[in-house]
Amino acid sequence: MSAVIPIQLDQGCSDAPVLLERGQREVFCGLTGIIWLHRKMQDAFFLVVGSRTCAHLIQSAAGVMIFAEPRFATAILDERDLAGLADAQDELDRVVQRLLERRPDIRLLFLVGSCPSEVIKLDLSRAAGRLSERFMPQVRVLNYSGSGIETTFTQGEDACLAALVPVLPISIQPHEPELLIVGALADVVEDQFARLFTAMGIQRFAFFPSRRSTALPAIGPQTRFLLAQPFLADSARALEDRGARRVPAPFPLGAEGSAAWMQAAGAAMGLSAERVEQAIAPARQRAELALAAHRALLAGKHVFFFPDSQLEVPLARFLARELGMQLSEVGTPYLHRQHLAEELAWLPAGTALSEGQDVEKQLDRCRALRPDIVVCGLGLANPLESEGFTTKWSIELVFTPIQGFEQAGDLAGLFTRPLTRRQLLAA
Amino acid sequence: MQLTLWTYEGPPHVGAMRIATAMREVHYVLHAPQGDTYADLLFTMIERRTERPPVTYTTFQARDLGGDTAQLFKDAARDAYERFKPQALLVGASCTAELIQDDPGGLTQALDLPVPVIPLELPAYQKKENWGAAETFYQLVRHLAVKPSGPRAMGDKPPRCNILGPTALGFRHRDDVREIRQLLAQIGVAVNVVAPLGASPQDLARLADADFNIVLYPEVAHQAAGWMARHLGQPATKTIPIGAGATREFIREVAALAGLDPDHAADLAAAEAHSHAPWYARSVDANYLTAKRVFVFGDASHAIAAARVAATELGFKVVGLGTYSREFARDVREAAALYGIEALISDDYLEVEAAISAAGPELVLGTQMERHIAKRLGLPCAVISAPVHVQDFPARYSPQMGFEGANVLFDTWVHPLMMGLEEHLIGMFRGDFEFHEDAAPSHLGGPAAAAPPAALIDVPAPPAAWAPDAEKELRKIPFFVRGKARRNTEAYALSKSVPVITVETLYDAKAHFSR
Numbered sequence: 001m002s003a004v005i006p007i008q009l010d011q012g013c014s015d016a017p018v019l020l021e022r023g024q025r026e027v028f029c030g031l032t033g034i035i036w037l038h039r040k041m042q043d044a045f046f047l048v049v050g051s052r053t054c055a056h057l058i059q060s061a062a063g064v065m066i067f068a069e070p071r072f073a074t075a076i077l078d079e080r081d082l083a084g085l086a087d088a089q090d091e092l093d094r095v096v097q098r099l100l101e102r103r104p105d106i107r108l109l110f111l112v113g114s115c116p117s118e119v120i121k122l123d124l125s126r127a128a129g130r131l132s133e134r135f136m137p138q139v140r141v142l143n144y145s146g147s148g149i150e151t152t153f154t155q156g157e158d159a160c161l162a163a164l165v166p167v168l169p170i171s172i173q174p175h176e177p178e179l180l181i182v183g184a185l186a187d188v189v190e191d192q193f194a195r196l197f198t199a200m201g202i203q204r205f206a207f208f209p210s211r212r213s214t215a216l217p218a219i220g221p222q223t224r225f226l227l228a229q230p231f232l233a234d235s236a237r238a239l240e241d242r243g244a245r246r247v248p249a250p251f252p253l254g255a256e257g258s259a260a261w262m263q264a265a266g267a268a269m270g271l272s273a274e275r276v277e278q279a280i281a282p283a284r285q286r287a288e289l290a291l292a293a294h295r296a297l298l299a300g301k302h303v304f305f306f307p308d309s310q311l312e313v314p315l316a317r318f319l320a321r322e323l324g325m326q327l328s329e330v331g332t333p334y335l336h337r338q339h340l341a342e343e344l345a346w347l348p349a350g351t352a353l354s355e356g357q358d359v360e361k362q363l364d365r366c367r368a369l370r371p372d373i374v375v376c377g378l379g380l381a382n383p384l385e386s387e388g389f390t391t392k393w394s395i396e397l398v399f400t401p402i403q404g405f406e407q408a409g410d411l412a413g414l415f416t417r418p419l420t421r422r423q424l425l426a427a
Numbered sequence: 428m429q430l431t432l433w434t435y436e437g438p439p440h441v442g443a444m445r446i447a448t449a450m451r452e453v454h455y456v457l458h459a460p461q462g463d464t465y466a467d468l469l470f471t472m473i474e475r476r477t478e479r480p481p482v483t484y485t486t487f488q489a490r491d492l493g494g495d496t497a498q499l500f501k502d503a504a505r506d507a508y509e510r511f512k513p514q515a516l517l518v519g520a521s522c523t524a525e526l527i528q529d530d531p532g533g534l535t536q537a538l539d540l541p542v543p544v545i546p547l548e549l550p551a552y553q554k555k556e557n558w559g560a561a562e563t564f565y566q567l568v569r570h571l572a573v574k575p576s577g578p579r580a581m582g583d584k585p586p587r588c589n590i591l592g593p594t595a596l597g598f599r600h601r602d603d604v605r606e607i608r609q610l611l612a613q614i615g616v617a618v619n620v621v622a623p624l625g626a627s628p629q630d631l632a633r634l635a636d637a638d639f640n641i642v643l644y645p646e647v648a649h650q651a652a653g654w655m656a657r658h659l660g661q662p663a664t665k666t667i668p669i670g671a672g673a674t675r676e677f678i679r680e681v682a683a684l685a686g687l688d689p690d691h692a693a694d695l696a697a698a699e700a701h702s703h704a705p706w707y708a709r710s711v712d713a714n715y716l717t718a719k720r721v722f723v724f725g726d727a728s729h730a731i732a733a734a735r736v737a738a739t740e741l742g743f744k745v746v747g748l749g750t751y752s753r754e755f756a757r758d759v760r761e762a763a764a765l766y767g768i769e770a771l772i773s774d775d776y777l778e779v780e781a782a783i784s785a786a787g788p789e790l791v792l793g794t795q796m797e798r799h800i801a802k803r804l805g806l807p808c809a810v811i812s813a814p815v816h817v818q819d820f821p822a823r824y825s826p827q828m829g830f831e832g833a834n835v836l837f838d839t840w841v842h843p844l845m846m847g848l849e850e851h852l853i854g855m856f857r858g859d860f861e862f863h864e865d866a867a868p869s870h871l872g873g874p875a876a877a878a879p880p881a882a883l884i885d886v887p888a889p890p891a892a893w894a895p896d897a898e899k900e901l902r903k904i905p906f907f908v909r910g911k912a913r914r915n916t917e918a919y920a921l922s923k924s925v926p927v928i929t930v931e932t933l934y935d936a937k938a939h940f941s942r
Contacts, residue, residue, distance in 0.1 A: 024503070025486040029462025049428075051522035051551060056437040057465045075428045079552045082526070091428040098430060115460040115523035118489070148462025149489040149523070188903040195930070282931070286938035293941065360510060379467030379479065386477035406934050409941035 012345040016353060018335060023358025026379050027308060027333055029148030030156025031114060032061050036399065037160055038071045040184045043107040043212050046072040047099065048146070049092065049124060050114030071106070073099065077116055088120075092127050096141070106139060108213035110160065113145035140167065140213065152333040154231040154309045154398060157184060161209060164216070165238035168208075171220035177269055178222055179205040180244065182236070183229030186401035187211070192283075193252075193404060196262060199279040202269050219244050224268040226261070228252060228403060230343070231310040233336050250342040252403045253311075253411060254318035255287035260342070283405035290409025291322055297416045299324030304371035306380065307331035307357050308394040315375075315397065317346045323412055327351045328371040331362065373419060390418050433776050433796060435751035435814060439549035440521045441466050442559025446567065446647075447517055448480040448595035452627040453567075454513035456504045458496070458524035458531050461486040473817050474596055483507035485524075497529045504535050508542070514628040515571065516540060517563065519547035543628070545570045555774075557646040557726070557752060560594055564623055565650040571631040574658060586685035587617045589637040591652055591663075592644030593624035598729070598813040599827045600624060603643060606829035607668065611641075613699050614678060614692040616685050623647075635659045639684040643667070643828070645728055646752060669732035670740055671705050671833040700830035704837040708741055716841070722747035722788035724771070724779055724797050725812025727755030729827070731762040733792050733811045736836055738766060747771065747786040749779065776800070790844060795819075807843035891920035893928045900930050915940050 031054055034046045048054050055074035062070075075095045081088050092111070100106060109131070111124045128143040135141060144163040146156040161182065171178060179202060181193065190207050197205050206217035208225075219225075221243035227236060230251055240246065249264030250257050259280060266276035303325050305312040312332045319325040329352040337344070347353075354362070359380075366374060367387070374384055374391045381391040392415055402411040440457060447455035448470050457463070463484055470480045485503045487496050504518060518531040532546025545566050549559045590607060593600035604621055611618060619637035620630045640655060640663040642648045652663040662684055668677035675693055682692035707713060721743040723734045727750045737743040748763040749771030750756070756772045763770035771782050776796045783791060783800055791801040791808040795815050801808030810819050811827075826832040893901070904912050912933075919936035920928050 023486075024464075024484055025461050026464045026467070027461060028465055029460070031462070032465075051438065052431075052434060052436075052555065053438040053440075053463060053522050053551070055431050055434045056441065057462070059433055060465060060469060070432055074431045076431050077428060077552060081428055082552060088428070095428050095430045115462070116526060119492070119523055119526045147489075148460040149487065149492065152461065188900070191900070191903065283934070286934060290938045290941040360506075377468070378472050379464060380471075382471040382475060383477060383479045406937060409938065413941065 012349060013347040013351050013353065014341065014344050016344070016347075016349075016351065019352070019354040021354060021356040021358045021361065023356075023361065025152075025333070025357045026306070026359045026377055027357070028061065028153040028377070029057070029115070030146035030151025030153065030159055031058055031112065031148075032153055033146060033156025033160060034058060034072050034112065035062050036184060037157060037209070040211065041108065041209050041213060043105065043214070044071065044110060045099070045103060045106045045108070046110045046112055047096065048072070048074040048112045048114055049117045049122065050074055050077065050112075051116045052076055054114045054116075071103075077120075082120065088122055089127055089130075093131065096131055100135065100139060109135075109139055109141045110163070111141065111143040112160075113143065113147055115147045115149050118145060118147045118149060142167070152307075154229070154311070155334070157229070158232050158234050161232065162234040162238045164209065165219075165235060165242065168216050168242070169218040171218035171223060173204070173218075173220070173222065175222060176204065177224050178220075179265055179269055180217055180219060180223050180225040180239075181205065181207045182225050182227050182239065183232055184209055185228055185403055189401045189403050189407065192406055196280055196283065197265065200262070200266055200269075200271055200276050201279075202265070202271070226265050226268070227339060229311075230314055230336070230339060231334075233334075233339065236339065248342060250317070250346060251311075251314040253314045253408075254322045255284050255291060255405060255408050256322055257314065257318055258287065258403070258405050258408065259284050280405070287405040287408035291412055294409065294412035294416050295323050297419060298412065300326065301372040301419070302326045302328045302369070303415070304328040304366050304369060304374045305330045305332075306359075306362060306366075306374070306376040306394070307333040307354070308375075308377055309398050310334055310336075311397055312375070313340050313343050313347070313353075316351070317343050318411070319415065320348050320351075321346060322408075323415075325415075328369045329354060329362075329365060331355075331357065333357070373415060390422050392418050431775075435774050435776070435794065435796065436556035437466070437469075438522055438551050439554045439556060439559025439562070440519060440547075440551065441469070442556040442561070443517065443519060443547055443549060443563040444470070444480055444482055445556075445560050445594040445596050446563040446623045447482060448476070449593065449597075449623040450567075450626050450628075452514040452629070453481060453517060454507055454511045454515075455480075455482045455517040455519070456500070456507050456531070456535070457482055457484050457519060457521055458500050458503075458529060459484045459486065459521035460523045461488050463521050463523075470595055473815075474820050475817070476595070480595075481511065481513070483511075487524075492527065496524075496527055497534055500529055500531060501534050501538060504531075504540075505538055508538075508540050513542065515543045515545060515567070517545050517547055517567075519549055520551075522551035525551050543570055558754060560647045561650045564591075564594075564647055565654060567623070567628075567631060568634065568651040569654055571628050572634045572655070572659065573632045575635045585615055585617045586639075586687065587619040587637045588681070588685070589619050589634055589640045589661075590621040591640050591642050592646075592648035593621065594644075594647055595624070596813070597624075597644065597647075598815055598819065599825060599832075600644070602824055602826035603828040603832065605824070606826040606831050607641065607643065610668075610674070610678065610696055610700075610829050611681070613696045614682060614685075614687065615695075616681060616687075635661075637661060639663065641681065645755070646726055667728050667732050668828045669729070669832060670736035670836065671702055671830060672739060673732060673735060674829050674833065696830075702830040702833060704740065704830075704833040707837055713741075713841075716844070717742045718744045719790055719844070720744050720746045720786070720788045721790045721792060722783050722786050722797075723811070724749045724751075724783075724791075724793040726750060727752040727759050729812035731759060733836075734762060734766065736833070737792065737840075740833070741837070741840065743790070746788050747782055749773065749782065780804075790840065792840065807845075809840045809843055890917040891925055891928050891932075894930070897928045897930045897933050900933055912937070 124143040128141045131141040142163045144159040223244035226247045247268040249261045252258040252261040316330040331354045335355045381393045470476045518535045535544045642652045642663045655661045666677040668674040679689040682689040721737045730750050734745045745766040750759045751774040760770040780800045792811045916936040
């Protein structure tokens with residue numbers, strides 16, 4: 001194994017040119033977000049208004065997650081709905097009525113727009129308003145769009161959270177700053193962060209989305225929010241519209257990212273860097289210890305990212321800086337320069353960045369570069385493996401807890417496993 | 428609007444993808460929004476294909492809608508032709524593109540490509556996956572099969588047939604084709620073309636060279652076979668060779684169509700077949716299977732065939748029969764009448780669950796959905812039909828059809844049932860203090876085991892105690908790795924002489940073992 005490659009920290013990629021591509025995109029639509037959001041928000045139900053394709057997509061993506069009573073469903077549009085739009089609203093009322101009778105435990109219902117419902121301009125916000133009036137206070141009905149024409153994969157969570165922001169209660173506490181962590185995290189990660197905040201001495205903090213819709217966090221002008229995920233552009237804007245202020249920070253991936261993220265939280269709440277460092281030191285040391293073993297295997301290896309979740313830039317930064325990997329290309333479906341400013345500054349200078357996709361051309365580039373590991377979706381992974389590439393399928397990076405210090409080793413492990421496996425099978 | 432929790436079938440364009448992916452030298456250009464590419468992973472993951480499906484999507488987005496989506500389609504079709512150089516191009520729209528009303532067929536004609544372009548009209552708001560597959564295959568055959576100039580002559584050459592219906596993502600299609608090919612070789616019938624699985628457009632052009640057709644999967648091939656009967660004068664088989672009895676019937680039917688002696692053909696095939704299932708079913712060991720109550724649900728062909736095997740070859744009692752394929756509802760109703768029951772025609776899995784609960788079966792034969800239903804109801808279950816998960820695209824040879832298929836069915840359906848002797852023992856010794864349903868298996872040493880003998884060897888130190896918050900944290904770890912996390916943490920605590928395991932210890936141990 002080669003030694004750690006020195007990283008040029010002087011310039012980063014803040015102003016680096018980005019290859020903008022249009023063409024076939026091999027990505028999920030925002031409906032897929034329902035799969036993790038419904039596990040996070042335990043009293044919410046997601047009703048997609050769409051076609052059989054939408055139902056089939058969620059089912060295929062949810063795989064084995066067949067529950068006795070799943071908390072998502074599809075109201076499949078049929079010909080009658082398309083022929084006369086007038087009764088589509090009545091139909092929706094009927095479906096929602098039936099659904100809520102069967103699931104009296106539901107407190108929050110999302111009407112989720114899809115490509116068909118957007119194209120025929122079915123007004124789901126009007127429906128949500130009307131149904132909310134009818135079922136409040138037992139059930140609140142909101143709407144957002146997870147359509148493929150508007151959202152890519154994790155942007156579905158962004159759209160969902162942005163729809164929730166207007167109904168967050170107003171914080172009555174006028175002066176002291178409050179910290180809001182934005183973005184769905186695994187419960188175990190959330191609890192780790194909560195413990196660290198408490199150790200730092202932060203008392204007023206909350207997570208959004210909350211586990212139950214009856215315990216939504218309050219916000220106001222004294223709220224400082226810290227993004228836990230890089231794909232929350234609309235949610236951030238909605239929070240800012242309500243007076244909250246974003247705390248700029250890199251994302252909590254890896255020991256370094258998590259430390260910087262925690263430091264940003266502490267600074268926003270008026271804590272000294274020393275105090276934060278003291279609180280996070282044991283966890284940070286553990287993370288660095290856990291990473292050391294993986295570095296030996298990953299350092300110097302080339303990694304190529306196909307666009308998927310917008311997590312690509314922070315992940316690439318983590319792999320390059322903490323594990324010494326070389327970045328062949330970092331593709332992202334959408335590059336939010338402002339939210340990623342800290343991340344871009346940390347990327348090795350000269351990193352090839354691409355936004356959007358023309359999948360055939362990107363595959364050509366990937367084949368020409370012959371990276372050691374390709375991060376891509378499930379539609380590409382096996383075909384690339386059969387061409388002799390080692391792949392890491394990217395959805396796992398969204399479904400697995402990867403944030404924070406205690407997960408840093410696991411995150412590196414997700415990249416070492418395919419390489420180790422290839423070695424084992426070749427032996 | 429129909430409230431749907433889980434669907435048995437995808438939209439019709441997924442059916443078209445199954446045809447395109449099954450074939451060679453065909454490319455499908457699909458006008459579809461970003462996100463519809465999810466369907467690729469059905470092929471690359473569930474069927475573990477080593478190549479991407481031959482499908483190009485336009486993946487239009489909201490910003491494209493104001494502009495020229497028609498131009499987008501034309502560009503995609505031209506680029507796809509240039510890159511893949513297929514012998515034929517399929518073009519069509521998914522559900523959303525159907526609404527924006529670009530005309531894929533017309534747009535591609537205007538490109539004037541030097542290969543046949545076959546436009547697909549798949550009404551996404553009325554029809555489903557199997558219909559889409561059948562329609563696509565029919566359109567391909569209709570466009571590409573070359574009609575013979577003169578009447579067919581049955582000459583000296585061996586009789587020839589086409590095998591129709593196997594597709595990508597078909598339940599055991601790969602092995603069924605191999606089994607049926609073998610059977611045909613034994614009775615002296617040559618195979619002209621297998622389609623769509625493995626066929627190219629050039630192969631479809633010579634479909635008319637066969638004397639007759641074998642329809643393996645009516646859900647996919649009935650429409651094409653009907654057209655070929657009318658226009659190419661090729662008769663087709665009707666028997667689905669699932670089960671030993673149906674296989675023998677199938678051989679006689681094929682022999683008759685091929686102009687061979689049916690009795691001789693059946694003898695030839697049976698003599699060479701390693702057909703164990705009929706004897707296994709007669710052996711005394713299988714006595715306990717008699718009149719076991721079985722509920723059957725799946726696509727129409729597999730459900731009808733399974734019910735017949737269950738009733739006539741295994742001696743089960745069929746207490747429920749149903750399908751999600753509305754196109755074949757009549758056939759399933761007729762079959763159900765044979766068992767004196769009412770057929771269940773539904774694509775609502777909650778309705779199926781209710782019917783299963785009501786019928787009180789001892790075995791469920793169904794799809795992936797029924798597997799989950801049976802798990803919830805605590806019933807044994809075997810999978811007989813699509814939709815299926817990755818484990819039902821097995822690495823081993825595992826047909827459903829023919830004599831080997833009958834062997835596979837016997838094993839697959841009997842395995843989930845408790846063995847006869849075990850059943851007797853449970854009945855006889857129910858309530859015995861060490862032999863009841865809650866007792867742990869004896870080889871694992873249940874709590875009933877007496878206190879361990881006095882310490883003759885070094886007693887290991889007791890594991891460290893868990894602090895309540897650490898125990899709580901442990902519960903957050905997914906159950907399938909929790910045991911390992913617990914063992915590792917305890918071993919770590921022991922090695923460090925930590926008396927009480929705290930949350931810190933838990934994560935210290937995690938970091939320690941991740942090295």
